[in-house]
Amino acid sequence: MEGALTLRIPLSSPDITDAEIDAVTAVLRTNTLSLGPKLEAFESALASFHQMPHAIAVSSGTAALHLAIHALGIGPGDEVIVPSFTFIAVANAVRYESATPVFVDIDPATLNMDPASVEAAISSRTRAIIIVHNFGVPAEMEALMALARRHHLFVIEDACEAIGATYKNQHVGSFGDISVFAFYPNKQITTGEGGAILTRDSQLADRMRALRNQGRYPSGDWLQHAELGYNYRLSEMACALGIVQLSRLDQILVERQSVAERYDKLLVLNPLIERPPLQIKHRTISWFVYVLRLSSSLPIGTRDILLDIMIKQGIACARYFAPIHLQPAYQSLHQAQHAILPVTESISQRTLALPFFNRLSEDDAESVVSSLTSAIAEVSAGQKE
Ligand SMILES: Cc1ncc(COP(=O)(O)O)c(C=O)c1O
Known part of the structure; x- marks a missing residue:
């Protein structure tokens, strides 16, 4: 949140x-x-x-x-x-x-x-x-x-x-x-x-x-x-x-769907980004947040570096979600300490939520993606040195 x-x-x-x-x-x-x-x-x-x-x-x-x-x-x-x-x-x-x-x-396809x-x-x-x-x-x-x-x-x-x-x-x-x-x-x-x-x-x-x-x-x-x-x-x-x-919900959801489609188009060519599916069989999505996943070829920790770079440029991004069982508030709970959740733990290190709301302008969506693309290029170049 x-x-x-x-x-x-x-x-x-x-x-x-x-x-x-x-x-x-x-x-x-x-x-x-x-x-x-x-x-x-x-x-x-x-x-x-x-x-x-x-x-x-x-x-x-x-x-x-x-x-x-x-x-x-x-x-x-x-x-x-x-x-x-x-x-x-x-x-x-x-x-x-x-x-x-x-x-x-969770199921890696739906994150549910x-x-x-x-x-x-x-x-x-x-x-x-x-x-x-x-x-x-x-x-x-x-x-x-x-x-x-x-x-x-x-x-x-x-x-x-x-x-x-x-x-x-x-x-x-x-x-x-x-x-x-x-x-x-x-x-x-x-x-x-x-x-x-x-x-x-x-x-x-x-x-x-x-x-x-x-x-x-x-x-x-x-x-x-x-x-x-x-x-x-x-x-x-x-x-x-x-x-x-x-x-106004129906209209709001249509607009949110188009923002998701816009991001999808802008991100399609980046091989280091996995985009969330726009459609899933038997379901219609009510777009809440736009959460992409960074490729597992990028080292652990990349997401947090990108997050900092984006925020420094005035673009809010977030780590949706930090797993509950790893939160300090859950450390005393036996069920949290002993939970074995490999998909949750691996995916949650690679997720990045981009700015997302129905009135996000085309220019702002482009600006988010261009900042992210440059940040990924900068971080990967630094990691190769
Ligand atoms: C899945 C889920 N459950 C419960 C809540 C709690 O709602 P609230 O913040 O209104 O207490 C949220 C809020 O973000 C949520 O995302």
Whole structure:
């Protein structure tokens, strides 16, 4: 995730039009800034977009993951299978409930969980799998759902990076028992901060709605708390922003696809760069980030040198992802110390995310690629000396 650094070409940029600004200011002229009509409207727009009966808007993707784990009753002694090659919130949410994340490796083609690695990780303690659609590329849903059903495991689908993507013509986020979304400003659509949960199960939906609001159920009054809850609410301003953004999602995704195609064309001739696939069978991609891989013929460490050069030139790039099991925050965890994830460890040293957003101009895309090409040439020449 991007830090506060301001560079000539940022890594991401939200697409906010007058319609979003008008919608947010209109809310500010009312007396209802939380728990009002915009929340209901945003939830119903999310539910209908995904053809799901229940949507619950929350304050972040992390809050959404936490509520999912909590509502499924996952706790101490339970294991949840997660990728290590993803954003840290995925494993953190498991640890918030004192359950254990068990890390599995990825498929090098899609950078998502490898079903064989998932199957090998299932134990008598496994309760759930968190299937993440990394970078907006749908995971191998058929194989993963079949595995989960065969072993009676819950599926939490993490569509935080993939809103609008489809697997066999079905939207991601409509496969799992519970699915989660995030609307941080680097995402395809944003609410500033924010997230959402979808489920088909009305009991789980009622419970997560209450947990989001300090354990209050609609039948009780404001100071009646049926169970230990959280403040994971999303404001009316955020929901108003989300409604307009969601209504523009199709157009935003088309534009993001063309930026990915532009990069693909500009990078095609560089033999030291592996480009992400523009198309994958049975899936449509919802482009979140543009992550290329450096050739394995370049020495380890090259990516970080390139990153520094690019940043010095005012171009934001990032190391998506630094594996979770290698993070300092995970060093005390047995499952992290003993995880054997050769694909994750090798690929994560070679990935480089380029600036990527729907309004990235042709000139800026060309400038990014020309800086990168010269930086690679400079670094390889230095390495040969
Ligand atoms: C895959 C994934 N899951 C969860 C999250 C957490 O979302 P948030 O930052 O809104 O808490 C993110 C955020 O980047 C993410 O990429």
